[in-house]
Amino acid sequence: DIQMTQSPSSLSASVGDRVTITCRASQSIRSYLNWYQQKPGKAPNLLIYSASTLESGVPSRFSGSGSGTDFTLTITSLQPEDFATYHCQQSYTSPTFGQGTKLEIK
Amino acid sequence: EVQLLESGGGLVQRGGSLRLSCAASGFTFSNYAMSWVRQPPGKGLEWVSAISGIGSNTYYADSVKGRFIISRDNSQNTLHLQVNSLRDEDTAVYYCARGGWGSYRGGGIDSWGQGTLVTVSS
Numbered sequence: 001d002i003q004m005t006q007s008p009s010s011l012s013a014s015v016g017d018r019v020t021i022t023c024r025a026s027q028s029i030r031s032y033l034n035w036y037q038q039k040p041g042k043a044p045n046l047l048i049y050s051a052s053t054l055e056s057g058v059p060s061r062f063s064g065s066g067s068g069t070d071f072t073l074t075i076t077s078l079q080p081e082d083f084a085t086y087h088c089q090q091s092y093t094s095p096t097f098g099q100g101t102k103l104e105i106k
Numbered sequence: 107e108v109q110l111l112e113s114g115g116g117l118v119q120r121g122g123s124l125r126l127s128c129a130a131s132g133f134t135f136s137n138y139a140m141s142w143v144r145q146p147p148g149k150g151l152e153w154v155s156a157i158s159g160i161g162s163n164t165y166y167a168d169s170v171k172g173r174f175i176i177s178r179d180n181s182q183n184t185l186h187l188q189v190n191s192l193r194d195e196d197t198a199v200y201y202c203a204r205g206g207w208g209s210y211r212g213g214g215i216d217s218w219g220q221g222t223l224v225t226v227s228s
Contacts, residue, residue, distance in 0.1 A: 001168070031212070032212060032213055034211070034212065034213065034214035034215070036151075036215075038151075043201055043218035043219065043220060043221060044151065044201075044215070044218060045218075046211065046214050046215060046216045049211045049212040049213075049214035049216075050211075050212035050214075051212075053212070055211075055214075055216065087150065087151055089151070089153075089214070089215075091206070091207075091212055091213020091214060092213075094153070094165060094167065095141075095153035095156075095206055095207070095213065096153065097150055097151040097152065097153065098150070099150045100150045100151075
């Protein structure tokens with residue numbers, strides 16, 4: 001199985017900040033990388049697929065980049081509703097998820 | 107509007123079985139691969155299984171292979187997951203999900219149910 005490693009596991013930030021979350025694959029997954037946001041007690045919500053394509057309805061302050069083994073999710077100008085847990089997922093082979101990154105209010 | 111509604115979760119003894127179901131609406135069900143994804147309490151997400159749109163191909167995580175069976179009834183717009191030989195580590199919220207295999211959304215999952223909790227007791 002392809003292992004996905006997210007960093008950091010948690011981070012604190014303030015409204016208006018720019019934050020970056022990293023996801024690293026144990027082998028090349030080309031651009032088969034997806035990002036999700038999950039709030040407590042709720043199902044995940046797709047933000048970005050194929051590494052950089054914004055899902056319909058997702059605010060443009062979210063962006064993704066990368067290919068091969070290294071990927072990033074960037075949120076510019078954090079809003080109060082962005083404080084949540086973020087998951088990456090590879091879909092190159094049998095899907096696997098990263099362990100999640102919890103974004104908390106500073 | 108896409109809706110996915112799971113049912114069938116509950117408390118089951120170690121070694122027992124359950125059948126999870128997911129009623130889909132708001133889209134042409136047979137056009138999409140479907141998946142089950144689970145999340146143990148307080149932990150991350152784990153993809154469990156997927157099935158192609160017409161049901162001819164099925165895929166499983168190694169952790170459940172040989173114990174779980176995914177199926178679908180396109181005439182009833184329903185997805186199922188038969189979970190057998192349950193272990194403590196199978197305790198989780200099980201989500202029904204659209205996508206998760208193939209080219210749609212690059213293999214991403216664009217719709218999720220609310221989840222159904224399976225608790226394995228000893």
